[in-house]
Structures are given as structure tokens and as C-alpha cells.
Amino acid sequence: MEHIVEIKNLKKHFGELRVLDDINFNIDKGDVITVIGSSGSGKSTLLRCINLLEIPDDGEILLHGKDILKGELDVNKHRAKVGMVFQSFNLFNNMSVLKNCMIGQMTVLKRSKEESQKKAEQLLATVGMSSFIGASPAQLSGGQRQRVAIARALCMDPEVLLFDEPTSALDPEMVGGVLAVMKDLAKSGLTMIVVTHEMGFAREVSSRVVFMDSGIILEEGPPEQIFTAPKNERTREFLSRYLA
DSSP: OOOSEEEEEEEEEETTEEEEEEEEEEEOTTOEEEEEOOTTSSHHHHHHHHTTSSOOSEEEEEETTEEGGGTSSOHHHHHHHEEEEOTTOOOOTTSOHHHHHHHHHHHTSOOOHHHHHHHHHHHHHHTTOGGGTTSOGGGSOHHHHHHHHHHHHHTTOOSEEEEESTTTTSOHHHHHHHHHHHHHHHHTTOEEEEEOSOHHHHHHHOSEEEEEETTEEEEEEOHHHHHHSOSSHHHHHHHHHHHO
């Protein structure tokens, strides 16, 4: 079976700092992969490389066998196929919630205004934000803005959706609503990679958990193995407070 995304020997430095060191893994249709690890372990940089927001120093990123680092695929088309939800929402404050969810469809996918609006309304309903379509993002809470950002990414019909710590900028009471939306997406069969510190979510929803440390993948496996019987001492140490 062809992998949706293949990552081979990925390396990234920031000056002298080695952020990603020979990363290899594959993403298959329907995978829900959570990436866990300490701050500074390379998790977010990995996602940003997959989405081409950072350019790796070496290695390959293949989307359906085409190496995106060699320009075999248009960057905007790649980002439509491999969508991203950011920690800080990245919504356009000068546009309504509805327009935020329409603009990418019209400019990148060349959909008509009517088609884009229909899709946006449908997906805003999916994330529980129908009653806010005329609002400006500035009028919304952090949790509501993140749900709009998820709807906006879904409007592009991504094959894979990357989530970069989507709840870490939220007040604690807002986290549950966003995680509930993400759990529903996982159940619907959406292929997802989630960088998160929410270990309960990782344990409950993942098909695979990847533990990163100092720019390398130290351990990966199904959640029941990683959370109940991790093989690596560093993984055990990191998870000790969650394994009690």
C-alpha cells in the first residue's frame, strides 16, 4: 500500500543546534499519530517541515511518492493537501469567520463563491460554530477561534491535517471543546498528526504515538504500549507522571 506521506532521513539545524536528526516515518490513510516529548525536542519543527513552513537541510518528504523538497509539487497545492492548525490560530482578523473559511478555497482551489460558502457553512456547523459565522475572530474566545481554524483547514479537503499544540494557548476550560472536535475528526477517519501535551487525548485517540527527544524519534508504537510499557528509559522518565 502506498503511504500518503513518507519522511526519509530528515535533518534540520538552526545554527549549531541540531533540531531534527535523521527522522524516518510514514503516514498512512486514517492514521492518528500523536507526537509527544519535551519542549525543544523537535516536534513542532517536524510538522513545520512536513508543511514546508521550514525547509529541512537534508532528507526527503514524499507526498504520494513525489518529493516535495525537489519542487515536484506546487507549495500551495501541497499545503491544501497537508493542512495545518496552529497553536496561535492564525485567523484573519479583518475578515468574518465565514470569509476566513472561504478565502483559501477560492484562491487556491479556485472554487466558486457559492460553493466555498456552502462548504464553509457545513464545516463551521461540524465544529459547533454556525451561530458565529458573521463574527470577527477578535470577538471570539480562544477555544472558538481554534474551532474556526480547524474548520478553515478542513474546507481545503486535506488528506492529512497537522495540529501543532492546538490547545496549549487556550484557557483550561476551553481545551475540552477543541479536543472533542478533534476526537470526532479522528473517528470520522481523517488522517491526523497531532503534536500535543494532552496525554489523555494521545492515549485515547491515537493509532500510533511517537516520542521525540533531542531531535530524534526515540520510540514509537501503539498507545497501549507507549503508555503502559515503554521500552526506552527516557520515554519512561517523560511519562512517569502520567503512568502513575
